[in-house]
Amino acid sequence: MGGDHGPGVVIPAAALALERRPDTRYLLFGDEKLVQPLVAAHPKLAQRAKIIHCDVAVKMTDKPSQALRQGRRVSSMWRAVEAVKRGEADCAVSAGNTGALMAMAKICLHMLPMIERPALAAMWPTMRGESIVLDVGASIGADAQHLVDLAVMGAALARIVFDIETPTVGLLNVGVEEIKGLEEVKAAGRMLREGAWPGLRYHGFVEGDDLGRGTVDVFVTEGFTGNIALKTAEGTARQIGQFLREAMSATLATRIGYLLARGAFQALRRKLDPGRSNGAIFLGLDGVVIKSHGGADAESYAGAIEVGYDMVRQDLLANIRDMIGHTSEARPPTLASS
Numbered sequence: 001m002g003g004d005h006g007p008g009v010v011i012p013a014a015a016l017a018l019e020r021r022p023d024t025r026y027l028l029f030g031d032e033k034l035v036q037p038l039v040a041a042h043p044k045l046a047q048r049a050k051i052i053h054c055d056v057a058v059k060m061t062d063k064p065s066q067a068l069r070q071g072r073r074v075s076s077m078w079r080a081v082e083a084v085k086r087g088e089a090d091c092a093v094s095a096g097n098t099g100a101l102m103a104m105a106k107i108c109l110h111m112l113p114m115i116e117r118p119a120l121a122a123m124w125p126t127m128r129g130e131s132i133v134l135d136v137g138a139s140i141g142a143d144a145q146h147l148v149d150l151a152v153m154g155a156a157l158a159r160i161v162f163d164i165e166t167p168t169v170g171l172l173n174v175g176v177e178e179i180k181g182l183e184e185v186k187a188a189g190r191m192l193r194e195g196a197w198p199g200l201r202y203h204g205f206v207e208g209d210d211l212g213r214g215t216v217d218v219f220v221t222e223g224f225t226g227n228i229a230l231k232t233a234e235g236t237a238r239q240i241g242q243f244l245r246e247a248m249s250a251t252l253a254t255r256i257g258y259l260l261a262r263g264a265f266q267a268l269r270r271k272l273d274p275g276r277s278n279g280a281i282f283l284g285l286d287g288v289v290i291k292s293h294g295g296a297d298a299e300s301y302a303g304a305i306e307v308g309y310d311m312v313r314q315d316l317l318a319n320i321r322d323m324i325g326h327t328s329e330a331r332p333p334t335l336a337s338s
Contacts, residue, residue, distance in 0.1 A: 002096020067100035126214025170206035279307030
């Protein structure tokens with residue numbers, strides 16, 4: 001029921017993903033009066049889906065606290081996440097309110113052992129392919145230990161997505177020199193540089209322009225900075241697209257050229273925009289939850305479903321647990337205080 005388009009996109013997307021992943025089954029949480037006719041238009045989906053009616057849907061404008069008060073245990077979002085907790089579903093996918101989804105997932109599913117806060121990981125287009133960037137908005141602010149947790153979780157994801165045994169990890173900073181940056185970032189750098197971290201190779205500090213270069217496989221930052229970077233990249237992609245359209249419509253010759261090359265320009269815009277690489281993953285939760293872009297079309301939302309499918313098939317949670325277990329000895333001791 002979430003996102004800019006609700007079931008009008010979600011149901012065709014599920015049908016499309018089913019064509020490509022025919023062993024999938026669906027639990028569809030939402031207003032049955034709206035969902036049922038859309039499902040009926042896709043006979044194959046109708047055979048592989050069960051509709052669970054929900055009277056409450058979280059609005060895109062709801063604050064997380066408001067969504068929890070009004071939608072806990074009854075909203076379509078909560079019940080979809082709860083199905084994962086109960087083992088009725090392997091993965092939850094939503095295009096709804098990001099803050100509400102994060103809050104509900106954290107409360108309902110809880111965190112993995114030794115992970116205190118969730119992170120939202122996104123695929124980022126680069127000059128050498130793709131990199132993973134986290135956190136892009138799940139948690140604001142971070143101490144050194146949380147940044148190290150992000151590095152471990154991001155590396156576990158990269159091992160699956162990129163099929164790399166030892167992914168490279170960089171900490172996003174205002175410079176590459178070790179003396180630069182916030183104390184939390186410098187402390188995390190020391191921990192990653194001096195500790196034993198099987199399954200990842202610490203590259204060091206990286207800067208904003210390294211994102212486009214793809215200098216490392218995993219870029220680590222806290223959610224405030226990561227979300228600004230993401231939104232800036234999305235806006236830049238739209239700006240470039242607008243500049244291209246204006247330039248290509250200046251004369252009759254350029255308009256004809258644009259019509260001939262329109263597909264290439266659209267592909268360029270999609271390539272430049274990390275927000276269109278759909279299917280961001282909430283990491284750190286004891287369950288698989290995928291956040292689809294709120295403005296996703298059917299093809300893009302189907303991609304988010306397939307991300308969830310792949311994370312389940314490749315056992316993302318087991319990979320993260322394994323890396324946490326292997327790196328626990330590298331963590332500093334916890335000090336009690338009063």
